[in-house]
Amino acid sequence: MNNILCLKWGDLYSAEYVNRLHRGVKMHLHRPFRFVCVTDDPTGLEDGVESAPVPPKPPGMEFNDQYTAWPNIYLKLCVFEKGFAGLEGPTLFLDIDQIVTGDLDCFFDYLPGEFCIIHNWVEFRKRLFRKVPFCGNSSCFRFEAGAASDRIYRKFLSELPTALDYNVFCTEQNYMTHAVGPANIRFWPDNFVRSFKRSCVRPWPLNHLLPPRLPRDTRILCFHGNPTPTEAIAGYRGRHLNTWTKPAPWVKTLWEK
DSSP: OEEEEEEEOSSSSOHHHHHHHHHHHHHHOOSOEEEEEEESOOTTOOTTOEEEEOOOOOTTGGGOGGGOSSSOTTHHHHTTSTTGGGOOEEEEEEOTTOEEOSOOTHHHHSSTTSEEEEEOOOOGGGGSSSOOOSOEEEEEEEEEESHHHHHHHHHHHHTHHHHTOTTTTSSHHHHHHHHHOGGGEEEOOTTTEEEIIIIISOOTTGGGTSOOOOOTTOOEEEOOSSSOHHHHHHOBOOSSGGGOBOOOHHHHHHHTO
């Protein structure tokens, strides 16, 4: 069985985000699958979405004042624990604020058995004089749930003080890249997952004149940071002129299918 896994906690995102993601998967994945949402509140999840409880805080995590609240973003490292949510086999993790826009079978057919993840996007000005850092973006990754991935979770537990040190790894996806190991990481082809703000929004100053457009053959549209899907639909004005976007009503059309 192929698995789709997502996480939802707190009240920032409603159950409708999970339901829309589930509908997109049903429309575009042409093989049997389990869709599992690990959540602290399963209220409102539609039929076909299995809910699983949030596991306890990892032992040793309570020492860090920055991450006293649980769950938090480091729950993404716990998905590698053997037996997490009762999953076994190929598992595609998806953040719930993404939109499925095309065929998903490729996410299971591409390099089966390997750990695959987005090559994290970096804005253009930061790529002018240096290489793009070797780092995954944890919005979308595939792994083999079960014994094969448990070593990543055990490494996380053994390195908790370092893993949670903002000055060392900064984000959970930086630590995930480290824990999996560069030699074991494969990046998705560019068209599999595209960033709304990096791939759809026009470069400055055209972003003030022309609306965002979706590149052909995109399979998943990723919203990381701002704008969110709702901000993209309405148009977004960030702190800097190069972050402004014209309204993108086509996002609403894709999101509400």
